[in-house]
Amino acid sequence: xxxxxxxxxxxxxxxxxxxxxxxxxxxxxxxxxxxxxxxxxxxxxxxxxxxxxxxxxxxxxxxxxxxxxxxxxxxxxxxxxxxxxxxxxxxxxxxxxxxxxxxxxxxxxxxxxxxxxxxxxxxxxx
Amino acid sequence: xxxxxxxxxxxxxxxxxxxxxxxxxxxxxxxxxxxxxxxxxxxxxxxxxxxxxxxxxxxxxxxxxxxxxxxxxxxxxxxxxxxxxxxxxxxxxxxxxxxxxxxxxxxxxxxxxxxxxxxxxxxxxxxxxxxxxxxxxxx
Numbered sequence: 001x002x003x004x005x006x007x008x009x010x011x012x013x014x015x016x017x018x019x020x021x022x023x024x025x026x027x028x029x030x031x032x033x034x035x036x037x038x039x040x041x042x043x044x045x046x047x048x049x050x051x052x053x054x055x056x057x058x059x060x061x062x063x064x065x066x067x068x069x070x071x072x073x074x075x076x077x078x079x080x081x082x083x084x085x086x087x088x089x090x091x092x093x094x095x096x097x098x099x100x101x102x103x104x105x106x107x108x109x110x111x112x113x114x115x116x117x118x119x120x121x122x123x124x125x126x
Numbered sequence: 127x128x129x130x131x132x133x134x135x136x137x138x139x140x141x142x143x144x145x146x147x148x149x150x151x152x153x154x155x156x157x158x159x160x161x162x163x164x165x166x167x168x169x170x171x172x173x174x175x176x177x178x179x180x181x182x183x184x185x186x187x188x189x190x191x192x193x194x195x196x197x198x199x200x201x202x203x204x205x206x207x208x209x210x211x212x213x214x215x216x217x218x219x220x221x222x223x224x225x226x227x228x229x230x231x232x233x234x235x236x237x238x239x240x241x242x243x244x245x246x247x248x249x250x251x252x253x254x255x256x257x258x259x260x261x262x263x264x265x
Contacts, residue, residue, distance in 0.1 A: 007204040011235050018242030025249035032253035036260035089135030093142030100149025107156025114163025 009067075016060050023053040026106065039116060044109040052102045055095055062092075151191055154184045161248070172251035179244030186237035189230060202227035 030046030161177040192198040202223045210220045 096146030103153030110160025
């Protein structure tokens with residue numbers, strides 16, 4: 001098998017960068033909302049997006065390190081540290097779980113923000 | 127948002143990864159509902175972008191989720207024919223890809239990329255609008 005992973009790698013890299021861009025835009029939106037709308041939801045949205053950005057950055061760094069190790073001749077997929085592959089896998093599982101939970105928190109705070117925006121529009125607040 | 131891990135390794139890690147992916151799907155669904163609530167409060171171009179982007183992301187991730195859970199069997203990937211042709215004894219050994227398989231493979235990735243870009247644009251434009259309105263109100 002001589003599978004060409006170029007297309008796949010390029011798309012995956014673009015997706016990772018796109019995710020970082022979306023998270024950065026979310027942080028900017030949360031900052032603007034905190035400044036202009038007030039309330040607690042922009043802070044929850046901003047902090048959860050910021051934490052998610054940090055985790056996504058960790059994932060990207062891990063992928064880059066893995067890619068560099070694979071590209072080495074001879075290939076050295078297992079990092080030269082005293083941690084086995086199972087531990088890396090468990091760590092990736094924990095990071096994915098935390099990322100998922102943070103995305104859920106971000107989504108729920110956006111629902112609260114939208115709901116409060118609707119109340120402002122109807123004139124129930126202020 | 128979409129990350130890959132190896133299919134072998136820690137069983138506990140696999141379970142945590144599964145739960146993480148489910149939570150992520152729920153989170154994206156919540157983002158779709160939140161952007162829909164913003165859109166129904168006031169219709170603007172940026173809110174349409176936000177809602178469209180989040181919906182595209184949800185569909186793209188949904189297909190990935192279905193594929194991972196065996197609900198959707200896609201054999202296609204770029205260069206699959208070349209790979210099979212190298213190992214096959216005869217042309218009859220090369221499997222036939224259904225017409226929807228390349229569409230699913232490319233479609234989910236295009237949707238995810240478009241969703242991420244539209245969503246980011248929507249959030250940025252909405253934030254700019256919010257700040258401009260605030261300045262106008264203050265002035």
